[in-house]
Amino acid sequence: MQEFEYVAPTSLEDAVKLMAEKGPKAKALAGGTDILIQLRGGRYQIDRLVDVKNIPELNQFSCSQSDGLTIGASVQNYKIYESSEVQRLYPAMVDCASLVGGIQVQGRATVGGNLCNAAPSGDTIPTLIAESAQALIAGPNGQRTVPVEEFCTGPGRNQLADGELLVSVNLPPVKPNYGAAFLRFIPRNEMDIAVANCGASVQLDESRQKIVSAKIAIGSVGPTVIYCIEASNSLAGADANEASIEAAAAAAQKAASPINDMRGTVEQRIHLVGVLTKRVLRIAISRAKGE
Amino acid sequence: MADKIHVQSNINGYDVDFLCESRQSLLEVLRDVLNLTGSKEGCNDGNCGACTVTMDGRIVESCCILGVEAEGKEIITIEGVASADSLHPVQQAFLEEAALQCGICTPGFIVSAKNLLEREPDADEERIRFWLAGNLCRCTGYDKIVRAVLKAGEVMRKG
Ligand SMILES: Cc1cc2nc3c(=O)[nH]c(=O)nc-3n(C[C@H](O)[C@H](O)[C@H](O)COP(=O)(O)OP(=O)(O)OC[C@H]3O[C@@H](n4cnc5c(N)ncnc54)[C@H](O)[C@@H]3O)c2cc1C
Ligand code: FES
Ligand code: FES
Numbered sequence: 001m002q003e004f005e006y007v008a009p010t011s012l013e014d015a016v017k018l019m020a021e022k023g024p025k026a027k028a029l030a031g032g033t034d035i036l037i038q039l040r041g042g043r044y045q046i047d048r049l050v051d052v053k054n055i056p057e058l059n060q061f062s063c064s065q066s067d068g069l070t071i072g073a074s075v076q077n078y079k080i081y082e083s084s085e086v087q088r089l090y091p092a093m094v095d096c097a098s099l100v101g102g103i104q105v106q107g108r109a110t111v112g113g114n115l116c117n118a119a120p121s122g123d124t125i126p127t128l129i130a131e132s133a134q135a136l137i138a139g140p141n142g143q144r145t146v147p148v149e150e151f152c153t154g155p156g157r158n159q160l161a162d163g164e165l166l167v168s169v170n171l172p173p174v175k176p177n178y179g180a181a182f183l184r185f186i187p188r189n190e191m192d193i194a195v196a197n198c199g200a201s202v203q204l205d206e207s208r209q210k211i212v213s214a215k216i217a218i219g220s221v222g223p224t225v226i227y228c229i230e231a232s233n234s235l236a237g238a239d240a241n242e243a244s245i246e247a248a249a250a251a252a253q254k255a256a257s258p259i260n261d262m263r264g265t266v267e268q269r270i271h272l273v274g275v276l277t278k279r280v281l282r283i284a285i286s287r288a289k290g291e
Numbered sequence: 292m293a294d295k296i297h298v299q300s301n302i303n304g305y306d307v308d309f310l311c312e313s314r315q316s317l318l319e320v321l322r323d324v325l326n327l328t329g330s331k332e333g334c335n336d337g338n339c340g341a342c343t344v345t346m347d348g349r350i351v352e353s354c355c356i357l358g359v360e361a362e363g364k365e366i367i368t369i370e371g372v373a374s375a376d377s378l379h380p381v382q383q384a385f386l387e388e389a390a391l392q393c394g395i396c397t398p399g400f401i402v403s404a405k406n407l408l409e410r411e412p413d414a415d416e417e418r419i420r421f422w423l424a425g426n427l428c429r430c431t432g433y434d435k436i437v438r439a440v441l442k443a444g445e446v447m448r449k450g
Contacts, residue, residue, distance in 0.1 A: 001314040001315075003312070003313070004313060005313065006296065006313035006357065008359075008362075031355075032355055032356060032357065032360070033337055033355050036355055036356075037336045037337060037355065039314075040335065040336070049313070051360065053360075078349070101337070101425065102340065102424045102425020102426075103350055103424075103425055104337075104340060104350050104351050104352045104355075104403070104425045105337060105352070105355075105425065107346075107349040107350060107351045108351055108352075108355060108356070
């Protein structure tokens with residue numbers, strides 16, 4: 001691996017300063033399950049690696065009915081899926097965090113790293129979009145917040161300017177009659193990169209028969225994870241039934257722009273978007289109904 | 292050559308001080324600096340699990356961690372699995388069930404399986420296969436490995 005300076009600041013202020021000093025020649029290190037392999041492969045030439053795991057703000061992890069879910073950018077996936085509160089309130093986060101890599105990877109990998117790495121296949125990103133998460137960013141000019149669907153700008157590219165760090169992702173509190181879910185298709189049972197994946201959320205009305213609003217996001221079928229606005233909007237005011245689900249899945253298929261590669265063909269991926277969107281919506285609706 | 296960094300950690304129950312370059316992985320440090328060559332390099336990119344060790348009680352892949360990240364951590368490698376006078380039940384079961392051929396994957400499997408059984412001594416076949424999905428074996432076809440882990444679980448439950 002190339003040579004670089006390793007620093008492990010213990011305050012956010014210091015971390016931002018250390019990042020900013022080196023501009024594009026500095027990279028953050030969270031779990032390292034993407035960045036260390038990329039450095040070894042010579043994808044970037046950097047001068048400084050800033051370990052962000054000792055920064056208190058990035059280790060925040062709290063989940064409650066009233067305040068929602070805050071996942072600091074250094075919080076490992078296992079903490080998410082082992083939390084009984086997350087299991088109860090945000091099962092879609094458990095769906096995705098528990099299938100990133102194997103147990104070893106889950107001991108290190110973070111949602112923050114998954115988002116910043118901005119892979120089209122990033123498995124936690126569709127859920128974050130579906131759950132209306134906001135990304136809290138800190139940089140030399142202070143802090144700002146970006147909706148997760150705007151965070152990734154291309155394969156491996158994100159919104160962060162030089163010197164900026166992701167602090168946390170924040171999911172709003174869940175309301176009654178709300179549900180979300182995530183599914184991924186891979187050719188084996190575990191440990192592979194998504195051929196396609198899908199996260200969705202639905203807010204039902206009090207009768208639980210009608211959908212008030214929905215959010216659908218699909219991955220591995222475009223340059224970034226795609227927030228399917230038309231498919232999502234098609235569900236607003238619709239009956240929570242199979243006809244609405246079918247229509248939304250067809251709209252999600254239209255939003256996909258996949259490529260052929262060794263993992264799957266364009267046709268297969270578009271087919272998968274349809275299947276996954278339907279299945280995910282069914283699970284989200286049944287969770288919203290408290291079933 | 293780059294400056295070396297002084298790192299203090301606890302490895303297999305011993306406080307250890309070592310010097311390493313920032314770019315050296317924990318696996319390289321274990322093997323090349325500390326001469327603990329039990330942890331193997333299969334893929335060097337997080338996919339095969341041959342380099343699995345525990346860090347503060349959780350299994351991790353030492354090829355995906357920097358040596359400097361071991362500062363203040365407790366690490367157990369395959370060398371720390373047996374006691375002074377006997378093999379660990381997982382090791383014993385691997386021998387009895389012939390759960391290895393070339394043996395490259397074995398240290399990683401044993402560290403992973405021991406960690407599972409310490410958490411969940413009742414782990415069934417499905418759970419074992421799921422837990423071990425991050426460990427790859429080119430030789431055995433996995434069946435004998437799973438059988439060995441089931442047997443070790445039985446032994447550990449009896450205590
Ligand atoms: C064997 C294996 C299997 C995998 N399986 C999957 C899978 O099934 N699904 C999946 O989606 N991914 C998978 N991955 C990829 C990877 O594990 C995930 O993307 C993971 O979530 C990355 O998190 P990390 O903390 O390790 O990130 P790191 O590698 O530490 O960082 C990733 C990127 O984000 C940047 N970064 C990290 N934290 C911050 C921050 N706070 N601010 C700004 N930038 C930051 C880094 O500079 C780097 O560019 C796998 C990887 C391996 C090795
Ligand atoms: S050598 Fe570390 S996972 Fe293969
Ligand atoms: S025994 Fe050879 S790889 Fe497993």
